[in-house]
Structure formats: structure tokens, C-alpha cells
Amino acid sequence: MAQAILDSAGISVPGGTLQEAYDELGTSYTIPPFCISDPKNLIEGEGSDDTSKQGAEVVDGKEVTIKLRLASGKDVKVQAHENETIKR
Numbered sequence: 001m002a003q004a005i006l007d008s009a010g011i012s013v014p015g016g017t018l019q020e021a022y023d024e025l026g027t028s029y030t031i032p033p034f035c036i037s038d039p040k041n042l043i044e045g046e047g048s049d050d051t052s053k054q055g056a057e058v059v060d061g062k063e064v065t066i067k068l069r070l071a072s073g074k075d076v077k078v079q080a081h082e083n084e085t086i087k088r
Contacts, residue, residue: 006013010024018036021029061083068076 006021011021013021018031019033021031023029061081063079064082066078066080068078070076
């Protein structure tokens with residue numbers, strides 16, 4: 001499937017990896033390794049996948065309004081505390 005996508009877009013990868021790719025006109029595209037590999041610096045443990053305690057936690061700090069722009073172009077405002085984590 002990946003090769004079909006590359007072929008249809010006219011992309012060639014002479015080295016066999018996506019780190020260096022060329023389009024039909026010969027333009028080189030260098031993709032950094034962190035874009036095409038799994039992250040190696042994730043922290044395991046505290047809150048890694050445990051969402052059951054999210055509602056019970058008390059977060060200190062000033063309340064702020066964050067404006068999020070969705071892929072649809074719509075903006076949504078969300079209330080959060082300045083010391084709150086992104087995951088929460």
C-alpha cells in the first residue's frame with residue numbers, strides 16, 4: 001500500500017527509506033528521522049495511560065482560556081488551569 005501511494009505521487013526512494021525521497025522533477029526531500037520513527041523518549045509510569053483518575057485530580061493555578069482550531073477550521077474555547085497537563 002505504501003509503495004502504491006509513493007508510485008501514484010511520483011515519489012522515488014533510491015536508498016530504500018523515506019529519509020531521502022525525490023519527486024518526478026528530481027527535487028530532493030529530506031525527512032528527519034524523528035518524523036518517520038517511533039519516539040524513544042516517552043516517559044512510562046505516572047499517568048502514562050491511566051485516565052481513570054483524571055476527574056479526581058485537583059489542579060492548582062490560574063484558570064485560562066485556550067482557543068483550539070480544529071481541522072474543520074472551527075475554533076473551540078476550552079477552560080484549563082495554567083498548571084494542568086496537556087493529557088488532562
